[in-house]
Amino acid sequence: xxxxEYLLGRLxxxxxxxxxxxxxxxxAQTEHDITAVQGMILAMLSHYDNVNQQMLTEFIHCEKTAIxxxxxxxxSMKLVIRVPDENDRRQNILKxxxxxxxxxxxFIEIGLLTEKQALKGIDKEKADICxxxxxxxxxxxxxx
Numbered sequence: 001x002x003x004x005e006y007l008l009g010r011l012x013x014x015x016x017x018x019x020x021x022x023x024x025x026x027x028a029q030t031e032h033d034i035t036a037v038q039g040m041i042l043a044m045l046s047h048y049d050n051v052n053q054q055m056l057t058e059f060i061h062c063e064k065t066a067i068x069x070x071x072x073x074x075x076s077m078k079l080v081i082r083v084p085d086e087n088d089r090r091q092n093i094l095k096x097x098x099x100x101x102x103x104x105x106x107f108i109e110i111g112l113l114t115e116k117q118a119l120k121g122i123d124k125e126k127a128d129i130c131x132x133x134x135x136x137x138x139x140x141x142x143x144x
Contacts, residue, residue: 012134016117023114030110032103033077037062038070039107042079045096046104052091079103 004010021037034042037060043052044059056067071094074080079100082092096104119127 006034008137019114019118022117023110025113026110026117027107028048032104032106034074034079035070036105037066038074039103039110040102041067041070041074041094042096042104043108043111045080046101046108050085050093052085052093054091056094074100 020036023039027034027036027039032039038062041056042075044056048055053064053071054065056071057064071080071092072084077099078097080094081098083095085091085093
């Protein structure tokens with residue numbers, strides 16, 4: 001019988017919690033007043049155009065109310081602005097400000113550092129296989 005602590009869902013959740021905790025620690029070493037998830041939002045906005053809050057909800061896998069709260073905080077810090085979507089007036093497109101671009105670049109570096117810390121002692125080949133397996137699990141579960 002499998003020990004409960006080694007069930008796949010438990011391992012994935014534990015990995016996410018541990019990585020997020022380490023990322024929060026790494027962010028705390030900077031002067032930024034943002035969380036790991038807010039940093040993920042900035043990073044996503046720096047990589048993709050025409051992102052709205054619904055897309056963030058799907059990307060981060062969280063509730064709309066949480067995204068709204070995080071975006072409100074980023075907007076109050078003048079890191080993002082909401083621009084009305086020309087194609088759908090019910091939606092706003094989120095854009096980074098110049099200050100937000102700077103934070104996003106720094107956060108991406110923090111994310112890469114955190115990943116490097118997490119993968120310490122693990123062969124690149126094994127890490128790549130793990131990422132491919134996790135991607136396939138997401139695809140499998142999203143297509144049920």
